[in-house]
Amino acid sequence: MGQTPTADDLRNRLVDEILQDVRLTADVERVMRTVHREAFLPGIDLPEAYADQAVSIKDNPLGGPLPLSCASVPSVVGMMLSQLDVRQGDDILEIGAGTGYNAALLAELTGDNGHVTSIDIDSDVALHARTMLDRAGYQQVHVMERDGLLGAPENAPYDRMLAAVGLWDVPAAWWEQLGEGGRLVLPLRWRGQTRSVALTRHGDSLVSEGMELCGFVPIIGQDGEKTTTLNTDDTIRVIHDEDQAVDAGTLGNSLSNTTGIEVMSEQRIGGEESFDGVWLRATATDDRVCRLQVTPDAMTQELVLRPALPVRSPVLIDGDSLAYLIVRREGVDPQRPHRLGAAAYGPHAEKLAQDFIAHIEAWGAARTAVPRLTITPAKSDMTVGPGHVISKPESRLTLTY
16 A cells, blocks of 8 residues: 655646646746645645646635636646746736735745735735735735736836736736836737737837636626627527627527538647637637637537537627537548538528638648737827737737737
8 A cells, every 4th residue: 555645745746747738947847846835725635736726715706607716727827937937036916816826936936035916806815815825934925905907006116917817908007017128927818718928018018928828717897808698598608809799689590590501621630639729810810709608508409510619619700690610520530530610600601611711721821820919008009010909998909920
């Protein structure tokens, strides 16, 4: 009978597992092997504390499907900290205190000459983080109850800013708090998908240094993303930005009164190969991209042709018609047995399906390419050159491949 693994064993085993799929900097690997995650999760047993999964610490008081606060998935934590590229002596602002674990990692990264400020809008969450940090020996971290959208100007300017909550827009207040040449890493949502984007400030521009797929609890106070239900049972929904017109009535009629068509592309994928880049590629040219969400009940009743991922698939919406991503297994190529395509409904189904196929083929020509994202303040008159522009109330996004 083997010995029960210790916390150190489990922590090192977790980091070893993360390194198989995520590229961590040497410093991030070191601090993830150093900081005790279980110290920030009282009442959670060791195996759960060192599983690569999120742990909720406070449920949503409004009864929503997502918790108000949680300990993020460790592999995502490591990925975002590697994007942040903290240096010794940096002044850091963390938006979303969570359990305090992330702030402890940041404190280790910035060292004795740096400073970490961690803020959260919820008093219970801020108190939890403060208590756990004190117990773990990180009294130097400054924890405050603050609205994350306003930041913490009293300790600015910051060399690094990290958002541990999902943002739909870049708050205007943050521009005054990030120093020139500073780096901001945030989970940013546009056109229904979320990417952890690393941005460096150059004057009045934030320019991306890379982006990775992720998902986060949304920040309180931003409501530019809308949900529209397409049927009376609320089993088929579209999540879209406020500038996108989605008519539930006409789209619902198209789904219930027309037969869906399938059009397949030439692009094939292996069983473990990601195809999320199709969505990202489409957002860089097409303002019709949204997110389709189909519940298991809708699948059981066969209300629609099965989307690639029922809970989150890209969809093009144009008036009374829609087309979304599908994956079909074909045995022609054993290395890449799955083929990507589009299912479409409505009077213009064929045209919309072909438009979607064009996005798939564009992705297929350069599968690992990511766009350059440049963000400027909405009030700024500066232009950033060619690219596809998505305007939000407080910022302007420009995507260029």
